[in-house]
Amino acid sequence: MTNSRIRASEILTRAEEDYLKTILELEEEHESVTTSLLATHLRVKPASVTGMIQKLARSRPPCLHYESHRGVTLTPVGRQIALEVIRHHRLIEQYLAQALGYDWDKVDAEAEKLEHVISEELEDRIAAVLGDPIFDPHGDPIPSKDGSVTATSRLPLTAIQAGQVVRVTRVRDDDPELLRYLAGLGIRLQARLTIVERAPFEGPLTCQVGGAETEARICALGRGATDRIFVEFDEGTG
Amino acid sequence: MTNSRIRASEILTRAEEDYLKTILELEEEHESVTTSLLATHLRVKPASVTGMIQKLARSRPPCLHYESHRGVTLTPVGRQIALEVIRHHRLIEQYLAQALGYDWDKVDAEAEKLEHVISEELEDRIAAVLGDPIFDPHGDPIPSKDGSVTATSRLPLTAIQAGQVVRVTRVRDDDPELLRYLAGLGIRLQARLTIVERAPFEGPLTCQVGGAETEARICALGRGATDRIFVEFDEGTG
DNA sequence: ATACAATTTTAGGTATGACTAATTCTCGAA
DNA sequence: TTCGAGAATTAGTCATACCTAAAATTGTAT
Structure with a gap:
């Protein structure tokens, strides 16, 4: 059988x-x-x-x-089934963050368990409450019900040169400790980073953290962090 | 081993x-x-x-x-573990009803799956959002974190005589179809029932449904329904 | 006291999904 | 072209948690 x-x-x-x-x-x-x-x-x-x-x-x-x-x-x-599971996962992450005040380093572990047990009704209600979100708390796209997925930046911070200004659009969700560390530095989605210095050979990158309006702050990020942060060039600063 | x-x-x-x-x-x-x-x-x-x-x-x-x-x-x-699982179950039921608009006939099946996978953090956040509720949508008590459980009425509608006036305090959660049926009749928690007639030999019970202020409505309930509805005597009407 | 009927337990089997150990395959380098 | 390292597969185990069928136990009724 x-x-x-x-x-x-x-x-x-x-x-x-x-x-x-x-x-x-x-x-x-x-x-x-x-x-x-x-x-x-x-x-x-x-x-x-x-x-x-x-x-x-x-x-x-x-x-x-x-x-x-x-x-x-x-x-x-x-693929259809996989997209359904990923949709569950990311919707749940976003719900935990938005509706229940979870920090972005905790949502992955919780969603990992919940994604397999929620009904279609719960999926739909969560999506409705959130207004059909397109991204999860790490900037990963949430597949729609019909399976379409918004494209995201594949440009890692490792590829950015000194002097350039970028916006954080995605951070890998697989290292909670890094996520906590970044949050402490003020590095979150949409944060603006101004690259101050690039050490050669993929050494640490120094950057200034701060949205247009917020306070500036300098920090150094090693490989492992820069590898996991994805960015887009800030409009008008390319 | x-x-x-x-x-x-x-x-x-x-x-x-x-x-x-x-x-x-x-x-x-x-x-x-x-x-x-x-x-x-x-x-x-x-x-x-x-x-x-x-x-x-x-x-x-x-x-x-x-x-x-x-x-x-x-x-x-x-017992401690069992209370923890029951707390999860009933908290989740209440959350689905309150925060996500679930009808009371759907919450049990969903909670059945979720109760086993939520973390303590999620349990706590759900309880906090709801303001540490004591009852679930069927009137079952939600055990507190330390394991204490509010007592509930054990008086089934089968034990009520014609002429008496009662308030619904608890309905068994194990029959979704009955729950939908009762909702359609306006029978929900805290609904006031005035018993009009009791057929002998546990035959159907006829009652008037309606809170003090709402419209009255007559319906007949068979055993199977009256068995599953628990009540308290309405204050001042005992 | 005994025997029967209902309940409960034991014995043995299935499916899932992991593991280890041993074997086989693939592909690049000599 | 042959060899060897690394990757992948097969073969065989184990644990969970269900099942069926057969045996054992309980309590009740004669």
Whole structure:
């Protein structure tokens, strides 16, 4: 008896949803999603990934395509489910931040658990209360119900030169400690950064933090921070 | 290797939490909580209950006491955990109703899933937003963080005589269809009911629905409804 | 006292989803 | 072209939590 899966979500286990979500997230940044890459991000052993991948490829309809030793690709069905889970995750993050006063370093862990259990009704009500938000508290786009996703900046702070002025548009959500640290420095979404100095060889970057109107503040950011902060050039300052 | 459990919640599986919660709920209404009673309420087979009960009795410290063919009793630890789960459940129900506009027939199913995954921080924030509510949307008491529970009426509508005037204080949450039906009749918490007629042999009860100020309305309720509605005598009308 | 009916427990099996250990595959370098 | 390192897969285990079927226990009624 191979287990068969048909409709988007509601039928998948939590583990299966996590795999699909992670695959979609990794597809965006890696040209090939490999077993070991998945294993790292899901914090399981590669052998476990192989097993689950084979199951998801066997499902009917298949959630992903898979050839031994190659890598995985989501099918439209798999992608649809993954988008649904990511929508849940980011909507919940935004709700926790907006409606319940969560700090941006805490929302990810909570959303990780809630994303798998909320009903479509709750999803809809949360979205409605928030006015159908397009971004989560880290600047990641919230997929719409039909699966469309707003494009976001892929320009990391590592790519910015001294003298340039940028606005923070996205910060990776995977390191709560960094998020707390950045918040303490006043670095949040839409914060304006003026790059003061760039040490060579990807050394620390010194910048001035402050919106047009707020106080200025100088801080140094090492790689690890600059890698995880994405920006856009400030209008009229390009 | 017997698995051992120490601290309240966070360490228990969803299934274990459901067992403890159900045992506590049943202890309130049945003098003895038996395998088959649990099996019925948890919608599993009696053999499965035996297995889980034995595991919970073996945990260290034990969540419950158990003697073959007798019945189960929660230990203080088990009771503490059960109260925590019930607190989660009812807080979430109240939050869904108050903050997100859920109807009272939908909150139970959603809370059933959420109760097992929310963090203590989320529990606290929800309670704070609601102003530490004492009752859920069905009139069930929400245990406080220290485990105290407000007493509620145990007077079912079946015990009320013609001519008496009562206020609805609690309705069982286990039948969404009944809840929708009652809502349609205007029967909600605090609604005033004036009993018009009692058919003998637990036949249908006819009553007038309406708060002091609202329009009156006559309806008949069968057993199954009257069994599930709990009331208090209206002040000054006893 | 005993026997039956209902309840409960034991024994054995399934599915999920992780693990380790051992094997196999792929691909780049010599 | 062959070799070896690293990546991936297979094979075999384990724990959870359910199931069915068979055996055992309880209490009640004769």
